[in-house]
Amino acid sequence: MPDVLTHLLVGASIAIVYRRNGPRIEQMLIILGAVLIDIERPFSWLLAGTSLEWISLGQAFHSILGAVVLAYFAAACFQINGLDFNSVFKLILIGCISHLLLDMVMYPWAEYGLYLLYPLQLALSFNLLWPDLWWYPILGVTLLLLSLFMSHLLKIYHGS
Numbered sequence: 001m002p003d004v005l006t007h008l009l010v011g012a013s014i015a016i017v018y019r020r021n022g023p024r025i026e027q028m029l030i031i032l033g034a035v036l037i038d039i040e041r042p043f044s045w046l047l048a049g050t051s052l053e054w055i056s057l058g059q060a061f062h063s064i065l066g067a068v069v070l071a072y073f074a075a076a077c078f079q080i081n082g083l084d085f086n087s088v089f090k091l092i093l094i095g096c097i098s099h100l101l102l103d104m105v106m107y108p109w110a111e112y113g114l115y116l117l118y119p120l121q122l123a124l125s126f127n128l129l130w131p132d133l134w135w136y137p138i139l140g141v142t143l144l145l146l147s148l149f150m151s152h153l154l155k156i157y158h159g160s
Helices: 001-018 024-048 056-061 066-077 086-103 134-158
Strands: none
Touching: 001 024, 001 066, 024 066, 024 086, 024 134, 056 066, 066 086, 066 134
16 A cells, blocks of 8 residues: 555645646646556456456556556546646646656566556566555655645745
8 A cells, every 4th residue: 555655645746846826626636647547456456356367457557558548538537617628638647647657666566567658568667666665655755745845935935
């Protein structure tokens, strides 16, 4: 669970910096995108309990193609006053991209890395951290605090 918590915290940090004066719904769309990529996990867990396994589901969702498709379908679920479909799609996609970038920092899951250009089997990973370590969310909290501090400084600077 530290992995999901870190995605939430980093998504919130991006949302705060990106839309410091914007409506809260825009921030929530970015945070949604940050965790949307892992929506395959419950399906994978259910399939693991049966004789069926679809390992490609996780690989497909953790790719640029998967991020675009998931963001598109998620954006289609929302009808928000003041935001058109393209704006909702872009905000969710920002969160999805943050998820992919964060996953590229960790040691390769499934011993390979991310297939960003899925269906091409070109694995990419920076091999820096393992996401399930107890202190990993501290990085997310630090980023969140820095973004809140930066947002506060910008409000003071702009006099609002």
